[in-house]
Amino acid sequence: MDVLRDPNGLDFDRLGGEMHALAREAYPICRSITGDGVRRTLDLLRRHVDLEVREVASGTEVFDWTVPAEWNIRAAWVKNPRGERVIDFSRHSLHVLSYSVPVHRKMPLAELREHLFTLPEQPDLVPYRTSYYQERWGFCLEHRVLEGLEEGEYEVKIDSTLEPGHLTWGELFLPGESEQTVLLSAHVCHPSLANDNLSGIAVCTFLAKLLAEAKRRYSYRFLFIPGTIGSITWLAGNGEQARQVRHGLVAANLGDAGAFHYKRSRRGDAEIDRAVARVLADSGEPHEIEDFLPFGYDERQYCSPGFDLAVGSLTRTPWGRYPQYHTSADDLDLVRPEHLATSLERYLGVVRVLESNRRYRNLQPHCEPQLGKRGLYPSIGGAAGQRKQLALLWVLNQSDGEHSLLDIAERSAMSYGEILEAAQALREAGLLEPA
Ligand code: ZN
DSSP, X not given: OOTTTOOSOOOHHHHHHHHHHHHHXXXXXXXXXXXXXXXXXXXXXXXXXXXXXXXXXXXXXXXXXEOOOEEEEEEEEEEOTTSOEEEETTTOGGGBOBTOOOEEXXXXXXXXXXXXXXXXXXXXXXXXXXOSSSOOOOEEOOHHHHHTOOSSEEEEEEEEEEESOEEEEEEEEEOOSSSOEEEEEEEOOOSSOIIIIIIHHHHHHHXXXXXXXXXXXXXXXXXXXXXXXXXXXXXXXXXXXXXXXXXXXXXXXXXXSSOEEEEOOTTSSSHHXXXXXXXXXXXXXXXXXXXXXXXXXXXXXXXXXXXXXXXXEEESSOTTSSTTTTBTTSSTTTSOHHHHHHHHHHHHHHHHHHHHOOEEEESOOSSOOOSGGGTOSOSSOHHXXXXXXXXXXXXXXXXXXXXXXXXXXXXXXXXXXXXXXXXXXXXXTTOEEEO
């Protein structure tokens, strides 16, 4: 089955369950912008798709940045004066400040407190904190646990390394008829956080799995990269490939129950911006479309003025706008199989629009051709039949070689599916040819 041509026949319930299972496997892994957590995550993805794992050495200059030292961690804990482990990284990867330098010593509570991060407003949750570019160590914990810590001497151990190594990412290129490329990018640098990280990874992995089997007009490049420094590193080393990107999406926050949000590319009116808007409108579900903002995920780099790629970001609830964001509550209960499934369906819907959107030329442009004698006059009566007829007439009227199917869907306020179906029927009847 070709998922790009046949919109039915995919079992999204099953796919939702499989994506959730992938997120569940990857959830405990302590990912960061470098290190074995990223490699182990990519190994899991390689069971589904034939990813290439690529690396660049620490110290490499990438535009205005430098690839950092590689961070790895084996253990981290804090023992109270009675020798009990009151904080333990082995229980949750969020407990350690990401990129913490090694430490092993004893100190009074007052000194330890300077290295502890909590959320007083959400006292039962563990926050997510990083310190990539300043050498520090620290722990993250529930505010309620912090309040219960007794005075006395604590033993602190972080068994980590921060040494020259590599930055790692996963890349999958699926060649199509054209070298023009659709870019799909997900960040892989967050530790045990399900919506902000694993949902985008899972949806992109399964989209890649479906597209690998399809007959593709465009080429597709999937990037599973550490946020910011990963996309900067990729763009610095792949200028030629970046220039082939015609459309792109940054995927994240795709597993919660919230409505879809689309953040436009810097261009604002690129084909990807219009295709996503159309797919969301056609879904009939509530959704929001927002303008570009030079903040957020890796669209910041893809849309920097030197590249200005047509890359937007399609999410459910955007980052920072749900209470579980960057806390231990962004877990596998927040992310549900059915939400992942609908997200995959929307991404596939966008790809279908991009693949099929073209300009056609009406071969009988002088007055309306007779639909009845070509078997195109709708056999069903009533409103449904009238809509089918209207779609045929719109496509015939607008197909002067200048207007794409997406243009016609927008102008007619009909769904893209209706317009596409009409165009296919007209082609089969010999009334249209690609412009
Ligand atoms: Zn994040």
